[in-house]
Amino acid sequence: MNQLLITADRVITGPGGQTVENGAVLIDSGVIRAVGTANELESFASAKIERLRCPGATVVPGLIDCHVHLAFDAGPDPVRAVAEADPDNLLAAMAERAGQMLAAGVTTVRDLGDLDALTVTLREAVEAGKAAGPTILAATAPLTVSGGHCWFLGGEVTTDDEIRERIAHNATAGADLIKVMASGGALTPGGPRMWESQFTLEQLRLVVKEAARHGLGVAAHAHGTDAIADCVRAGVRTLEHCSWRTAEGVVYDPQITRRMVEGDVAVCRCVSGDWRLFLQQMGPERAEAMIGAIRDMRAAGVRFIAGTDAGVPGARFGDFVGMLEFFASLGFSNAEVIDMATTNAAHALGLSDTGRLAPGLRADLIAVDGDPLTDLSALRRVRHVFTSAGCRPLSQRGPRSHPEQ
Structure with a gap:
């Protein structure tokens, strides 16, 4: 199983700017497994799970x-x-x-x-x-x-x-x-x-x-x-x-x-x-x-x-x-x-598996520098892009990270 724990200054999880400060998202083979504070997810995440720390960044739904x-x-x-x-x-x-x-x-x-x-x-x-x-x-x-x-x-x-x-x-x-x-x-x-x-x-x-x-x-x-x-x-x-x-x-x-x-x-x-x-x-x-x-x-x-x-x-x-x-x-x-x-x-669009960050949804998410809730231009400063598209059929390779081009 390909697991990754992403931590950031904040995670925008859903409508109306719902935010987890000092948040984290655990993804596993193209699916979100957990969303919460970094302390919460670190407390039960195995030491073997790969970490991606994004200081100064916000994680946003794709x-x-x-x-x-x-x-x-x-x-x-x-x-x-x-x-x-x-x-x-x-x-x-x-x-x-x-x-x-x-x-x-x-x-x-x-x-x-x-x-x-x-x-x-x-x-x-x-x-x-x-x-x-x-x-x-x-x-x-x-x-x-x-x-x-x-x-x-x-x-x-x-x-x-x-x-x-x-x-x-x-x-x-x-x-x-x-x-x-x-x-x-x-x-x-x-x-x-x-x-x-x-x-x-x-x-x-x-x-x-x-x-x-x-x-x-x-x-x-x-x-x-x-x-x-x-x-x-x-x-x-x-x-x-x-x-x-x-x-x-x-x-x-x-x-x-x-x-x-x-x-x-x-x-x-x-x-x-x-x-x-x-x-x-x-x-x-x-x-x-x-x-x-x-x-x-x-x-x-x-x-x-x-x-x-x-x-x-x-x-x-x-x-x-x-x-x-x-x-x-x-x-x-x-x-x-x-x-x-x-x-x-x-x-x-009738999509129930994306648009938010919650357990069970597709691992479609981005990490951007800054806070788009206070500065919309932060969405231009893409640090990482993750998507489940094309990953599930590839022998458990899990979500890919696409650095900004």
Whole structure:
């Protein structure tokens, strides 16, 4: 058995900044066995167990990025980059991007749109220990209308039967969830506008029903206010972007937000590290309207989850913390922001074995220099990353430590 006792100045164990001062975590073959004070765990831990002491550091649950696109290169034209890529070269590039995220402390990612289910192939390589990367949840090809947003990923559907067939195809390919492009988006030239709905309420209900028949939840790309309303009524699990756009500007609907809270629909606002430039390009009026909608949703009790949209232009794979700093700039406490990236994210993604530090959960955790509850930038100073991904099948080798790259 591969055991390791990690000690640090503090261990953040769960929501709301729950902390054990002078804490310790005992991990064994990819699983957390005990969490407590260093004195408690030292008192019963065998002298033969390997120790890793991290003075000046905080141990935090592994971070979760709920919205990435590993097939995109974050360059100015990711559409062409995907369309022209050799599959083997693209898979290698995706593995390298996954490694960047792991080095930044991200131990779980949800990929919300790729080509030819390459994320499933990468997920299997990570699980088999053939590639170093976070745990991957794969949506494979997102459902979109003919010529719609991200049509080039292969998920175009028109009829109800085609919706059923695409969902069945994705499930058979190994998808962990279904992604639907409920509205248009900026990434697709010539497609519907961001505020324009791509599917009817009845079609979205069919998507949710068919996904559930395969045991899968639904993540919905939804910029438009009408699309957001239809997605909430249809019963999607998470709303991606949720920017409340109309042809006239931002139109926030508090009634739909109440239904969102009642239905436990989480919001992944998808903000990358270049958010200051993004706000500048929006202009002060639109930026303030967008920020106001976020604050209104927060006040109403919406569960926010962390997502960078890594892979789209300007959204780099190694800059997870930049997105967290955006929410801190709006008045979210550091504990709230950390919850977005850990406990809230795990709940929204249906993951019961990560997002917290407790006995029996996966040994997904990071050690960072400083205290992120008082200084969020501490999450940039990653000292060690541990993940159970890819370790269990490897003859009891246990969790790996990935030093910062």
